[in-house]
Each structure stands twice: as structure tokens, then as C-alpha cells.
Amino acid sequence: MIRSLLLLCMLLSIVAADPLKKRISKKYAEPTPVGFWPLNEDYKLKDVSGGHADGVATGAVLDLTQxxxxxxxxxxxxxxxxxxxxxxxxxxxxxxxxxxxxxxYVYPTGKIGPIFHYGSDTYGMLLWHSDFVAGVHSQTLYMPVRNGNSDNSSLISSPVNGNTWNLLAATYDYDSGTESLYVNGVLVTSKVIGSMELKTQFEVRMGAVTHDDRFFEGYITCMQLYDRALTADQIVMAGFDKHCPKCGPPPPPPSPTGPPNVIGDPHMKTFDGRPYSFQGTCWYTLVKDCIDSQFEITAEFVPREDTGDEIKTRALNINVRVREENVHVDRDNTVTVSGEGKHINVENDGHMVTLSFTLKDSTFKMEWVGRKHSFHINFTGSRYLGKLCGLLGNADGDTRNDFQKPDGTVVHDANEFGESWKVLDKTCD
Ligand SMILES: [Ca+2]
Structure with a gap:
């Protein structure tokens, strides 16, 4: 007990002192948008920033085609x-x-036109066909001066690909007087134009404006507006915001004989295949239904006793909950069932315990070898693709968003991600 607490304290102090973690949490705790329109099935034209600038669509329609x-x-x-x-x-x-x-996120299919456009004589952000290379799209930013009569400066980037998604971003930093364009989180061009006040006091149009005959043709989602110039990292992270869920191509069907999700140190692997190492102690959520919490699989990790000063942990107990029913398995493969006993199927051959359950169109299966502290979880069906959360990720086919915390933010640091999935109401020996 004392030894466990000591190791836990050591681990927590290591996490707290991790400069990378500090840098990431500081960087990604802010900023908050002043306007945020997910423009998707879940939120439609609503401004989720709290700024109450809900959009009004004319002719532009919600399209549900993936x-x-x-x-x-x-x-x-x-x-x-x-x-x-x-x-x-x-x-x-x-x-x-x-x-x-x-x-x-912009998916051009044809004509160019405004993406985010203030007023009738100024330009915010445009998609543009290059005059020089037919068919190549670029991104244009005009920086209008508030008290001026003409555009102060414009930036043009190239290329923006047609018939695919591009994360387009334009920034202006008043202090440095720099305007910049990013495509998919990569800075493509920037220019120092000096500090000036912007002509942003007018209403905004997307797709078409009244005084111009250039109209955007294609798809737009996840429009965000900030009152500061984000960095490239911040733009990428904002692109992973929970209000803009990716559905992605379905992951390949999981194989029951595939590699374990965890073995040894533990080295974890998400459903989408992202490997990482995480040294947690106590109970953590491996996977749960993030829509209405119909089920949850948790594991208890404890420090190994044979690794000296180096902190290494391994899984000791597993718990599977489906609705009100719980099945607990320990390192000796002893199975304890509480609740109704009708949802979770248990098979135990002495060496391996297999727990399985079916919800909607999906069957989840967990194989546990207590003596080896290893488990493997997979599932069939499509209902839960992209709708799971926990240490094994969201199963949307995209490894980049697997380190998603319970509050929806995506982080880079495995420790920050892992610790966020600690089960708070469980205590450990
Ligand atoms: Ca994923």
C-alpha cells in the first residue's frame, strides 16, 4: 500500500514536471473563438462560441453525403x-x-468565391483560381484597412486541392503586423504589412456576396473565427475540435487474433493502430460508449515490483460494464458477475477469459490472459465507429485524433492523454 502510494506520488510528480505537458496544456487551453459555426449535421448554422451569431442560409443546404x-x-x-x-x-x-x-475546412468542386467575407467592399478570405495555371486552386487573403479606401494588401497561396478537404486558415497579427496563410496547418506564405485596424465591422457572407459575380462551389464545414493570430499548432488542434467530428473511412475489420491492445509495460495500441506507452496507476477507461454510456471497459494498472527505480506498470484487473451489469476478472482469471447477468457472455478456459456483448449492430469482445497481464479488445459492426472514447481511441480510422481527452480536446502527449482517462470514483490498493 505504502509502496504503491509512493510510486503513485513519484509518477504524479514526474507528470507535473513534464515540460512538454506544461507547454501543451498552456498552448491548447486557449484561445477561444469569437465565432464558431460547425456547419454540420449536429449543429447546423449554430454559433457554438456563445457569440450568438447563428448563420442564416439562403440556397446553401446541409449535405449528408460523406x-x-x-x-x-x-x-x-x-x-x-x-x-x-x-x-x-x-x-x-x-x-x-x-x-x-x-x-x-473547404472542399472545392468548381467555381471560386468567398469563404468568409466582411461587408460589400472588402474581402476576408477567398478561394481563387490561379490565372496562370488552369484548374489550380489557391487561397487568397485580402487585408482591408478600417479607415482606408482600398485593400491594403493581399496574400495568395497555392495550391489548394480540388475535390478534397483542405483546412484553410488566414491570420493577421496586429502586434507584428504580419498576415499569414496556412493550408492543412502548414504555413504557406506570410507578409509583414504593418499594424492597422481591420475593416471587420460589417456582416459576413459565405459563398456569395452582392457586388461580385464570383461564387464558391463546393462544401464548407467547421468555420472558426478568432480575435488573435493562431499558431500552426493551434490551427491544427482547433481543426480537431469536438464540434467538428470526423467520420473518416471505416477502419479495417478488427481481427480476433490480432495483436493485443496492451502487453507488458504497458505498450498500448488504439483501435486505429496508434501505438504508445503509458505508465498509469489505478483504474482507467479503456473504451466506452461516448454517446450514452451504455457500456464501459476499465482496467486497473499497478506498478511492477521487479523494475527498481524505473516506474513500469501492468494491468491487474479488468471490469466490463454493460448497462447495470458488471463482470470483473482478476489476474487469476477469477470471474465475478454482479447485476443481471444477461448482457455479458463469459467464456473461461483457464488460460484465457473471453467476455463479449452485443449492442445495436456491434459485438464487442475482450480477451484477457491474467497471468500475462495482457488483453485484447475488438469489435464488429459500424454503429460505434468514431463514437468510442478512452485509452483505445475513437475507432474512426484516423490515428491522428486518438489522443482525445474526455473534454474532447486532442493532445500530443501520451501522459496527458492517459491521465485524463483515470476513473475518478475508484480507489486502488
Ligand atoms: Ca481515431
Whole structure:
């Protein structure tokens, strides 16, 4: 007991002192958007930033066809009757005036046009066909001066690919006077134009504006506006925001004889195949249904006794809960069932315990070899693809978003991710 507590304290102090963790949590705790329109099936035109600038669509419609990583987006027809308006006049929440970031996932299919456009004589962010290379898209940023009569400066990036998703971002930093363009989180061009106030006091249009005959044709989702210039890392992280869930291609069907999710130190592997090492102590959520918590699989990790000063842990107990029913298995493969006993099927051949259960169209199976402290979890069916959470990730086919914390933020650091899935109401020996 004392030894466990000592090791736990050591582990916590190591985590707290980790400079990477500190850097990441500081960087990603902020900033918050001043306007955020997911433009998807879940939120439609709602401004989820709390700024109350809900969009109003004319001609632009919600499209539920899956394209690449997104299952829904708004479709723009490339004419003057297909656009979305975002109100800015009443309380001016979209009037950043100084620094700003505009970003969105954009899937161009044809004509170019405005993505986020303030007023009638100024440009925020445009997609543009290059005049020089037919068919190549680029991203254009015009930086209009608040008190000026003409555009102060424009930036053009190339290329933005057609018929696929591009995460486009344009930033302006008042302090340094720098404007920048990013494609998929990579800085593609920037220019110092000096510090100036921006002409952001007008209403915003997406897709089409009144004074111009260039109209956007394609799909847009996850539009975000900030009153500061985000960094490349912040843009990538904002692109993983929980309000913009990716549905992605379904992962390959899991193989019951595939590699364990955990073995040894423990070296973990998510459903999508991302390997990592995590030295937790106590109970953690391995996988759960993140929609309505119908089931949850948890494991207790304890320090190994044979590793000296180096902290290594291994799984000691597993618990499977389906609705009100719990099945607990320990290192001796002793199975304890509590609750109704009708959801979870138990097979025990002495060497391996297999627990399985079926919910909706999906069957989950967990194989546990207590003596080896190893387990393997897989499932069949599509209902839960992208809707799981915990140490094994969300199973959406994309390894990049697997380190998602309970609050929906995606982090890089395995320790920060792992610790976020600690089961708070369970105590350990
Ligand atoms: Ca994933």
C-alpha cells in the first residue's frame, strides 16, 4: 500500500514536471473563438462560441453525403442564390478589429468565391483560381484597412486541392503586423504589412456576396473565427475540435487474433493502430460508449515490483460494464458477475477469459490472459465507429485524433492523454 502510494506520488510528480505537458496544456487551453459555426449535421448554422451569431442560409443546404473525413457539410452551388450570412451588426462580436484568424475546412468542386467575407467592399478570405495555371486552386487573403479606401494588401497561396478537404486558415497579427496563410496547418506564405485596424465591422457572407459575380462551389464545414493570430499548432488542434467530428473511412475489420491492445509495460495500441506507452496507476477507461454510456471497459494498472527505480506498470484487473451489469476478472482469471447477468457472455478456459456483448449492430469482445497481464479488445459492426472514447481511441480510422481527452480536446502527449482517462470514483490498493 505504502509502496504503491509512493510510486503513485513519484509518477504524479514526474507528470507535473513534464515540460512538454506544461507547454501543451498552456498552448491548447486557449484561445477561444469569437465565432464558431460547425456547419454540420449536429449543429447546423449554430454559433457554438456563445457569440450568438447563428448563420442564416439562403440556397446553401446541409449535405449528408460523406466526403472523405466529414460526414456532413454545407453545400454551395456556385451562384448568387447560394450563401450563408452571419450577423455582426448588433453586438459586433465578429468585429475583431485587430488580430484575427479565419479558418475552415473547404472542399472545392468548381467555381471560386468567398469563404468568409466582411461587408460589400472588402474581402476576408477567398478561394481563387490561379490565372496562370488552369484548374489550380489557391487561397487568397485580402487585408482591408478600417479607415482606408482600398485593400491594403493581399496574400495568395497555392495550391489548394480540388475535390478534397483542405483546412484553410488566414491570420493577421496586429502586434507584428504580419498576415499569414496556412493550408492543412502548414504555413504557406506570410507578409509583414504593418499594424492597422481591420475593416471587420460589417456582416459576413459565405459563398456569395452582392457586388461580385464570383461564387464558391463546393462544401464548407467547421468555420472558426478568432480575435488573435493562431499558431500552426493551434490551427491544427482547433481543426480537431469536438464540434467538428470526423467520420473518416471505416477502419479495417478488427481481427480476433490480432495483436493485443496492451502487453507488458504497458505498450498500448488504439483501435486505429496508434501505438504508445503509458505508465498509469489505478483504474482507467479503456473504451466506452461516448454517446450514452451504455457500456464501459476499465482496467486497473499497478506498478511492477521487479523494475527498481524505473516506474513500469501492468494491468491487474479488468471490469466490463454493460448497462447495470458488471463482470470483473482478476489476474487469476477469477470471474465475478454482479447485476443481471444477461448482457455479458463469459467464456473461461483457464488460460484465457473471453467476455463479449452485443449492442445495436456491434459485438464487442475482450480477451484477457491474467497471468500475462495482457488483453485484447475488438469489435464488429459500424454503429460505434468514431463514437468510442478512452485509452483505445475513437475507432474512426484516423490515428491522428486518438489522443482525445474526455473534454474532447486532442493532445500530443501520451501522459496527458492517459491521465485524463483515470476513473475518478475508484480507489486502488
Ligand atoms: Ca481515431
Amino acid at each position: 466526403r472523405g473525413q466529414f460526414c456532413s457539410a454545407y453545400k454551395f452551388d456556385g451562384n448568387n442564390e447560394s450563401y450563408i450570412e452571419f450577423p455582426n451588426s448588433e453586438d459586433g462580436t465578429l468585429d475583431t478589429k485587430y488580430s484575427m484568424t479565419m479558418m475552415a
